[in-house]
């Protein structure tokens with residue numbers, strides 16, 4: 524596989540005369556480049572069953588519906604491992620031909636620091652393309668020197684991850700969105716060759732906070748394969764529930780929301796505004812796996828009605844304390860993604 528990829532790179536170099544640089548991309552379960560993929564890691568406590576907490580469902584445009592992965596999430600051969608190994612293996616993190624950011628409000632090893640956005644993810648790109656992986660897993664991923672590791676704290680609850688492959692130019696927009704998220708960048712490198720295009724990313728990587736011109740921002744992004752994703756980001760200065768107070772109203776869609784809601788802190792289903800947001804209570808996969816939302820640390824929503832066909836994955840829970848946090852959602856209008864998420868909604872609380 525490696526030899527095959529090297530030959531391909533040499534062929535590209537020969538044809539274009541360009542400098543050899545890796546085409547970073549989301550990678551599927553067979554370690555092939557894909558436009559996007561989604562992972563739904565299942566909780567340890569399912570209804571009627573205690574699992575390993577390491578099994579997950581996989582979705583991309585070629586598999587059509589949720590597939591039970593043959594890998595456990597703690598091994599590096601699955602889609603997330605294959606994708607992150609582009610950073611870990613071969614020392615891409617030391618290269619000045621690529622830029623990367625690992626961000627997580629709850630980073631591995633280091634202590635929790637207040638004030639950053641409630642957001643988790645990875646950016647890795649070169650001058651032609653790269654990926655944005657947005658996920659919900661605390662203390663993940665590991666520092667690049669350590670290689671792929673999955674934290675034991677990430678087993679109990681369900682988690683989601685969305686990976687999208689973008690051309691380099693789209694990272695200019697993603698960098699602007701990052702400013703609102705104000706991520707805790709616990710390990711990153713934005714070499715000099717990228718700093719003119721991505722000044723915000725340089726500042727975030729250095730640990731400083733770029734100035735905001737507003738409290739929230741929406742941006743359309745187009746993946747390498749041409750799929751539309753809409754990024755909604757808010758800073759801590761937009762004090763509201765992102766689902767009810769903003770995204771549902773902009774999308775003009777009633778939303779069913781799955782998010783981690785601790786007892787006593789949860790926001791109830793809300794039908795006060797034109798568009799409603801309703802809390803999902805139970806998930807059911809057709810492979811006869813079901814679980815309660817209180818064991819699910821995922822953050823996603825789908826439109827109640829199939830005429831709207833919208834699915835969003837992101838950073839924030841419907842929880843009181845999170846009104847004051849930076850964070851965002853990435854929304855897709857892809858019918859395959861919509862069908863996959865809408866069909867697993869087993870029970871939600873109507874107003």
Ligand SMILES: *[C@@H]1O[C@H](CO)[C@@H](O)[C@H](O)[C@H]1NC(C)=O
Nearest residue numbers: 575577595596597598599673
């Ligand atoms: C993954 O977890 C399983 C089950 O706990 C364990 O047996 C295995 O050694 C782990 N693999 C890695 C690479 O950590």
Ligand SMILES: *[C@@H]1O[C@H](CO)[C@@H](O)[C@H](O)[C@H]1NC(C)=O
Nearest residue numbers: 617618619620621714715716
């Ligand atoms: C990029 O890295 C190479 C090898 O590490 C080094 O020789 C070169 O000077 C670096 N270029 C810049 C602009 O820093």
Ligand SMILES: *[C@@H]1O[C@H](CO)[C@@H](O)[C@H](O)[C@H]1NC(C)=O
Nearest residue numbers: 763764767768793794795796
């Ligand atoms: C519903 O949500 C809106 C926007 O967040 C909020 O202003 C309103 O107070 C909420 N209504 C109830 C009944 O919680």
Ligand SMILES: *[C@H]1O[C@@H](CO)[C@H](O)[C@@H](O)[C@@H]1NC(C)=O
Nearest residue numbers: 616666667668709710711712
């Ligand atoms: C991760 O970032 C790279 C590039 O900035 C540094 O070279 C590493 O020292 C750093 N790793 C840790 C553990 O901080």
